[in-house]
Amino acid sequence: MTTISPATASAAATESSPVALVTAYFGRAIDSLASWTDLLADDPRRARAAAPVTTDVLDELVEPYARRTFDSVDLPVYGAGFIAALDSLADARSHLAWWQGADRAKLVLASQSVNKELIDYSELEWYRVPQSTGHPHVAGPYVDYLCSDEYTITVAAPVDLDGEFAGVAGLDVLIDQVERDLLPRLRAFGDDISIVNGVGRVLLSTSARRETGDSIRGAALEAFDRGACPGMALEVLTAR
Amino acid sequence: MGSTSPAPASVQPAPSASQSSPRQEGQTDAVTIAARSGRPTRLHRAVFQPIGDEGRAALVERRIADAIIGGVLPSGERLPAETELARSFGVAPATAREALLGLRERGLIVTRRGRNGGSFVSDDADPAAFARRTLAETSRVALRDLAVHYLAITVASIELAARRADPSEIAGIRTRLERVRDDDLAAWRRVTDDTQIELAALSQSARLTREQMRLQGELSPFFALIDTDPDARHDNRERLLSVLAAVADGDEQRAVALTREKVHRCVEWLIELRESAAPPAAPARSASARTAAEAAPPAAPLNPAAPSAHHAPADTAVDESAERTPS
Numbered sequence: 001m002t003t004i005s006p007a008t009a010s011a012a013a014t015e016s017s018p019v020a021l022v023t024a025y026f027g028r029a030i031d032s033l034a035s036w037t038d039l040l041a042d043d044p045r046r047a048r049a050a051a052p053v054t055t056d057v058l059d060e061l062v063e064p065y066a067r068r069t070f071d072s073v074d075l076p077v078y079g080a081g082f083i084a085a086l087d088s089l090a091d092a093r094s095h096l097a098w099w100q101g102a103d104r105a106k107l108v109l110a111s112q113s114v115n116k117e118l119i120d121y122s123e124l125e126w127y128r129v130p131q132s133t134g135h136p137h138v139a140g141p142y143v144d145y146l147c148s149d150e151y152t153i154t155v156a157a158p159v160d161l162d163g164e165f166a167g168v169a170g171l172d173v174l175i176d177q178v179e180r181d182l183l184p185r186l187r188a189f190g191d192d193i194s195i196v197n198g199v200g201r202v203l204l205s206t207s208a209r210r211e212t213g214d215s216i217r218g219a220a221l222e223a224f225d226r227g228a229c230p231g232m233a234l235e236v237l238t239a240r
Numbered sequence: 241m242g243s244t245s246p247a248p249a250s251v252q253p254a255p256s257a258s259q260s261s262p263r264q265e266g267q268t269d270a271v272t273i274a275a276r277s278g279r280p281t282r283l284h285r286a287v288f289q290p291i292g293d294e295g296r297a298a299l300v301e302r303r304i305a306d307a308i309i310g311g312v313l314p315s316g317e318r319l320p321a322e323t324e325l326a327r328s329f330g331v332a333p334a335t336a337r338e339a340l341l342g343l344r345e346r347g348l349i350v351t352r353r354g355r356n357g358g359s360f361v362s363d364d365a366d367p368a369a370f371a372r373r374t375l376a377e378t379s380r381v382a383l384r385d386l387a388v389h390y391l392a393i394t395v396a397s398i399e400l401a402a403r404r405a406d407p408s409e410i411a412g413i414r415t416r417l418e419r420v421r422d423d424d425l426a427a428w429r430r431v432t433d434d435t436q437i438e439l440a441a442l443s444q445s446a447r448l449t450r451e452q453m454r455l456q457g458e459l460s461p462f463f464a465l466i467d468t469d470p471d472a473r474h475d476n477r478e479r480l481l482s483v484l485a486a487v488a489d490g491d492e493q494r495a496v497a498l499t500r501e502k503v504h505r506c507v508e509w510l511i512e513l514r515e516s517a518a519p520p521a522a523p524a525r526s527a528s529a530r531t532a533a534e535a536a537p538p539a540a541p542l543n544p545a546a547p548s549a550h551h552a553p554a555d556t557a558v559d560e561s562a563e564r565t566p567s
Contacts, residue, residue: 108320108328123412143441143449151446199406201444213404213444 018189018236019227025075025182026232029155029171030136032073036065037159037169040082045161052090055097058082059106062097069171070104076177079147081107082159084167085131086122094121098147100172107147121146126154130168134158138232141175141203141212151175151213153203175212179204192239194224203234296331300339303329308348309374310461311367314426319349319359368468371461375514383514387507390459391500393451394436398483398499400443402492410488413438414481422467422477429464435480439487466509475505 015021043061051057062082069080079100086094098107121127124146126139136157144152156170186193187206194205200217202210210216216224216237224237307313319340320328326336340359343349349359375383413435420431433456440452467473479502486495 103330105330106324106327108324120416123416141444143444143446145437145441145449145453149446149450149453151444199408201404201406213400215404215406217406 015185017227018186018193018238019229021185021189022182022195022234022236023229023232026138026153026155026229026234028073028075029077029138029173030157030231032069033136033155033157033169033171036069037157040065040159040169048161053088054091055084055089055095058084058089058095059097063099063106065169066097066099067104070099073171075171076173076181077171078150078152078174078177079107079172080170082167082169083121083127083156085165086120088166096121096147100147126156126170127168130156130158131165136231138197138234140197141201144172148172148174153178175203179212190238194237196235196237198233207239296329297335297338297342300325300329300331300336301342304339304343305346305348306457308343308361308365309367309370310457311371311426311429311464312457312460313361314367315361315363315365317361319361321358367461367464371465372517375462375465375510376517378514380511380514383510384507386459387503390455391503393448393455394440394503395496395499397440397443397445397448397452398487398495399492400445400448401439402487402490402495404444405442405487405490407488409442410484414484414488417480417484422473423470425464425467428473429460429467432463432476432480433460435484439484442487462510463506465513466506469509472505472509476502479505 015024040062066080066082070077079098081096081098081100084095084097089095096107099105100107122131124139125142126137129137129139136155138153138155140153141151142154144150144154151174153173153175154170155173156168159166159169182195183204183206186195186204190206192205192207192210194207194210194216195203196216197203200215200221202212202214202216204212221237224239227236227238229235304313304319313319319325322336322340323333325340326333329336340349340351344351344359348362348365350362351357351359378386417431417435420427422428436456437449437453440449443449466476479498483495483498483502486498
């Protein structure tokens with residue numbers, strides 16, 4: 001991937017600043033996806049040379065990468081997989097080759113309570129941003145009504161096939177897990193530190209008064225020192 | 241845990257016959273814990289009952305049947321293969337098979353053999369007919385109660401969305417909504433349901449969003465009936481757009497007030513339709529009316545009535561069957 005590479009996460013516990021801590025944390029996901037998206041691109045290329053790629057073929061190709069992601073990344077990964085570019089498969093307009101949950105079950109959309117297969121994901125943040133920028137993206141927090149049905153962060157990286165956008169490789173982490181994981185470490189830096197996303201939405205805060213999901217925008221931002229996390233649309237706000 | 245000795249049997253209130261038989265380790269523990277905490281053991285024992293696969297087939301069957309009846313799985317749609325179904329529902333393949341068998345017996349799905357075979361939603365599955373029948377069979381009090389539940393969840397999620405959404409997020413929803421012509425009824429219903437769920441998701445509450453999805457699925461067939469009336473549909477469209485505008489403005493009170501009005505209008509419309517279409521204890525008007533009302537949907541589905549059938553709420557079952565159009 002050609003993006004600014006976030007700090008590779010060797011230093012787990014001893015980050016020098018909250019920005020470094022957050023960047024390293026989500027950087028792990030970006031690094032992991034980047035490492036398998038290049039490999040993944042080879043298999044569909046070979047498969048496509050032989051025959052049109054169908055959803056079944058894609059599922060088979062993606063599964064080992066998705067499964068590996070659960071164990072190989074030092075993150076509480078809830079779901080992982082590959083979302084095909086619209087109209088890129090032979091037998092379906094859209095498709096999510098996705099595994100999730102404690103039992104890492106394959107996502108089957110047709111059995112869900114609304115017809116999620118008809119949901120056009122082309123405008124969802126985790127698909128739209130990597131597609132338009134060509135770079136990995138940390139999307140959310142958002143209620144993921146398509147896959148996890150939980151309050152989620154999706155890290156997604158674009159996959160190109162012969163110079164053509166083929167879809168995004170992604171992984172989900174639940175905010176619930178991120179809070180357990182990251183909040184104790186963030187507390188070491190202060191008692192009013194918040195992680196916010198590109199629209200000012202609070203991902204989590206060391207201050208119990210700042211609610212996850214609320215926003216800090218406009219004039220309210222003046223009360224904080226702001227630190228941008230390189231390579232991802234996240235900021236760390238520290239109360240002055 | 242300090243003590244390992246189980247509580248004496250006499251401590252347990254109202255021992256039943258089954259308690260005299262030897263119990264498994266797990267059950268002993270559950271009962272012991274219950275006795276220790278002084279709560280009734282009957283409730284506790286119910287908690288630790290084995291779930292088994294019995295009843296799960298019915299659960300799977302109902303989930304799919306609801307989706308077919310609600311129009312979520314339309315006619316001709318292919319269901320996932322048996323093993324895939326089993327995996328996604330987390331049941332044994334035999335359970336999935338049993339559920340499919342039940343659906344087949346009810347005429348909701350058909351199974352074709354061969355290379356492009358599989359289970360498909362039956363061509364006879366007509367959501368509009370199901371919805372009209374369900375509406376007629378639902379009591380007014382149940383319908384009002386459903387509306388109260390829907391309103392409670394929708395208002396709560398809209399209020400939070402108005403507080404938390406970024407205007408750019410509403411702009412995206414609005415664009416998707418405006419791209420769909422409202423005279424394509426199926427597409428319009430889908431995009432409207434999606435809009436409601438996306439709005440709920442902007443509350444940033446996973447619980448509210450899940451509940452909105454469930455309720456939207458339950459009410460969607462009713463909303464689809466309302467859509468068949470062009471005036472009601474246009475009215476709903478305008479109301480939805482003004483809710484979106486209020487949420488984009490961050491105006492919680494206006495968004496909530498508009499949502500209340502919108503839902504109330506829908507319920508009034510449905511109740512009116514219900515009262516006019518199925519007068520209680522009406523004398524049989526004709527044999528065909530009785531047949532239409534009583535026929536089991538998979539065996540003899542009612543065709544979707546032309547939109548005009550819902551213009552005048554005075555239409556009766558007789559009029560509807562007279563207005564049948566080939567679909």
